[in-house]
Amino acid sequence: MSTLLIKHAHIVTMNDHQTEITDGGLFIRDGFIETVGQASSLPDTADEVLDLTGHIIIPGLVNTHHHFYQTLTRNIPAAQNANLFNWLKTLYPIWARMNPEDIFTSTQTALSELALSGCTTASDHLYLFPNGSKLDDEIQAGLSVGVRLHASRGSMSLGESKGGLPPDSVTDTESNILADCQRVIERYNDPNPGAMTRVVLAPCSPFSVTGDLMRESAKLARHYGVHLHTHLAETEDEEQFCLQKFGYRPVGYMQSVDWVGADVWFAHSVYVNAAEIDVFAHHHCGVAHCPTSNMRLASGIAPIKEYLAAGVNVGLGVDGSASNDGSHLLAEVRQAMLLSRLKEGITGYSLSNDPSRKLMTAREALWLGTRGGAAVLGRTDIGSLEPGKCADFFAINLNRLDYAGGAIHDPLASVVFCQPTRVDYTVVGGKFVVRAGQLVTINETELAARHNKAAKRLVSG
Secondary structure (H helix, E strand, C coil): CCEEEEEEEEEECCCCCCCEEEEEEEEEECCEEEEEEEHHHCCCCCCEEEECCCEEEEECEEECCEEHHHHHHCCCHHHCCCCHHHHHHHHHHHHCCCCHHHHHHHHHHHHHHHHHCCEEEEEEEECCCHHHCCHHHHHHHHHHHCCEEEEEEEECCCCHHHCCCCCHHHCCCHHHHHHHHHHHHHHHCCCCCCCCEEEEEEECCCCCCCHHHHHHHHHHHHHHCCCEEEEECCCHHHHHHHHHHHCCCHHHHHHHCCCCCCCEEEEECCCCCHHHHHHHHHHCCEEEECHHHHHHCCCCCCCHHHHHHHCCEEEECCEECCCCCCCCHHHHHHHHHHHHHHHHHHCCCCCCCCCCCCCCCHHHHHHHHHHHHHHHCCCCCCCCCCCCCECCEEEEECCCHHHCCCCCCCHHHHHHHCCCCCCCEEEECCEEEEECCEECCCCHHHHHHHHHHHHHHHHHC
């Protein structure tokens, strides 16, 4: 048994009452929170005692959509100014050169970046497996970093020769895909509370897989009780593709292949109408909101306030590191808040003429990054700091220049409104992944060198 005692911090619980404790602390036993409360009410001793006076402690952020491998193709000149479809066509041939070591290295890079931004649980969508690559490469890398991983076994079966977008070289047969999906579920998926690894089935998108693969993936996932994930309604191009190829708008197509339910969440979902939002709400589908990526690729602004008003679970995602060029989830919390406010301005919002519509607050944005993300992934053991939940949290020292003049007024809001920086501590299951601003589990300098070498090889061909 191991115990950890954190004392004298500003605790943001994100519980149902939004409780904040000014001089608070946590007592952790074997990776789970045993007590949260005033520092004076906690035990005096533990295997490790950490005084975090001047720090704010927030539940670990939950990343609901990413493509770790894309850290290898950040800022490619030919893809800097392209929309989604052209961006993909530019990068597919480069990604086709990846090998298992590239998947391992890029996963370590992305998860390390996420940990340094306060993320403790991440879902990744790996949908191409060139040159012997497997989901196993990602899962092993995830375990080496120490961040919880929902590894999505993605797939592409609809190549250019069959009317799809990706080149045939990065697609696979549906029988191979389904067999490997079954293999990785049986080998790696852990359904228990506190799980470090869960497997998700995730055909890539309507324009890269067939309807048959969507249906069979849904059947397989429900047989094993795992979740389903895909891209949906990200761009107007996709909307036109679905109408021409399947005779449905994207959401209607998902209904036609049995892809609605509480075990399903969609990335982006920018181009949806009111009736389709109601479909999501009625069937309890989740949405991964990726504000930076949607701006980077000029895809549009998702109707997040409408989703929330309808009762749709919404989490945040940094998306691929070639359509965001970073993996800073706390920055995504800030972007979600600011983009929501911009959307209100574009649609003519005014406090004076419509007081019923309010601007998204810092606390609402942080809820998306914690409780919202946990709900989207179907997890009840993370997302808040409460007895019985995983000891997943991050801490920031507010006595630094970045927060001067802001944290004295509202510590929590300052973390969202002020420009995000590296966190000081990230703890997953009671174990430090980041301590005093430095990675504990990974040698950052060595990783950066290894990653740059791989990226240079891929781009040079």
